[in-house]
Amino acid sequence: MLIKFFSFLKNIYGSHRVGASAGKTLLWLWLKRDLTKINGDLGIDLAGGDMDNKRFFSTKKYLCVDIDAERLNRARDKHPDAIIINSKIEDFLINENSEKGDVYLCTQTMGTNNLFDHDNTIQTIKSMYDHLRQGGSMVFNVACPKNFDHIKNEVGKFLEKKFENIDTKYYGAFHFSPTWMPGFLRLAIAYIMNFVPPIRTLFTLKKQRIYFCCKNKI
Numbered sequence: 719m720l721i722k723f724f725s726f727l728k729n730i731y732g733s734h735r736v737g738a739s740a741g742k743t744l745l746w747l748w749l750k751r752d753l754t755k756i757n758g759d760l761g762i763d764l765a766g767g768d769m770d771n772k773r774f775f776s777t778k779k780y781l782c783v784d785i786d787a788e789r790l791n792r793a794r795d796k797h798p799d800a801i802i803i804n805s806k807i808e809d810f811l812i813n814e815n816s817e818k819g820d821v822y823l824c825t826q827t828m829g830t831n832n833l834f835d836h837d838n839t840i841q842t843i844k845s846m847y848d849h850l851r852q853g854g855s856m857v858f859n860v861a862c863p864k865n866f867d868h869i870k871n872e873v874g875k876f877l878e879k880k881f882e883n884i885d886t887k888y889y890g891a892f893h894f895s896p897t898w899m900p901g902f903l904r905l906a907i908a909y910i911m912n913f914v915p916p917i918r919t920l921f922t923l924k925k926q927r928i929y930f931c932c933k934n935k936i
Contacts, residue, residue, distance in 0.1 A: 735770060740907035741893030744918065745825060745859060745929065747908050748887065749774045752931045756855045758820025764807040764846070765827040765834070769793040769800060777821050783810045785833055808838055811845035822846050822856040829861030829869075829927075840872050847880060847935070855881070855933040863890070863926035870928060882934035889918035890926030 735746040753774040761777030763769065767789045769782050781801040784790050790802045803810060807824065810816050824846065828839045839860060846856050862869040870888075877884055892907055911918045919925040 734905055735773070736901045736905050739893050739895035740899075740904045740911065741889060741891060741895075741927075742826075743904050743908035744889060744892075744911050746771075747912055748929055748931070749823075749825070749857065752885070753821070753823065753857055756821050756857075756933065758851075758854065760817065760819040761821040761823070762819035764810070764822060764824040765831060766823070767793065769797050771823060771825065772797055772800065775821065775823075777819075781817070781819065783807055808835070808842055808845065811842065811849045816849070818849055818851045818854075820851050820854045822850055822854070822858070824856075824858040826859070828858065829863075839869065840876070843873055844876060847876075850935050852935055854935045855931075856935075857931045859927060859929045861927050866925055866928075873928070873930065877930070877932060880936055881932040882936060883932075885929075885931040885933075887915075887918070887929040888925050888927070889929065890924035891918055891920040893924075893927070 734750065737743040737746055749771060754776055756776060758777045760779045760781060761775040763771060763780065763782045765784055766782035767784045767786060772780055779801065780799070781803065782790065782793065783803045783805055785804070785806050787804045790804055794800055794802055827834050828842065829836055843858065846858070850856055860869050860873070889911065891911065895904055
């Protein structure tokens with residue numbers, strides 16, 4: 719009985735993407751819940767790099783755009799069915815020859831990745847919307863510890879009345895976990911934050927990141 723119980727826990731743990739911190743794991747929990755339920759022909763993973771989030775796409779085809787050619791090629795060895803494009807995401811989104819998608823994902827890039835020009839955050843979100851097919855959905859997050867209210871207000875104003883449903887979540891707590899913290903504990907804390915929203919921001923003390931899930935472009 720005990721062996722079966724531990725086997726059950728192992729399977730539960732293995733079905734999740736556990737990040738380097740509880741805060742990042744919370745983001746992956748939301749992707750697992752939201753992205754897996756969005757269908758379509760083509761899913762585009764912007765700055766997808768290692769394609770660790772490919773598991774969450776339910777589209778018929780998967781395309782990964784990233785500036786790092788080596789990471790793309792290594793990832794394609796694991797995911798030979800993936801379509802890859804070596805490009806800055808900003809350039810891809812304004813290229814008239816780029817195929818438009820039904821689902822766009824962009825995580826851990828805007829406000830996070832040092833290869834991304836963070837002054838282009840608002841414009842990149844607008845470009846994602848313009849490039850998205852009618853009826854499509856886009857999921858993304860923005861790290862904005864120094865300009866949280868500006869990003870929240872500007873992005874919120876732009877997205878207003880552009881999708882049938884928009885889910886916005888604020889978080890930022892436990893985004894940097896001690897190296898000694900085991901994965902199962904990071905996952906447990908992420909679940910607690912998921913079910914108890916005030917803990918996600920340490921009761922507004924760590925309101926530093928925003929998650930957007932925008933479904934069905936009008």
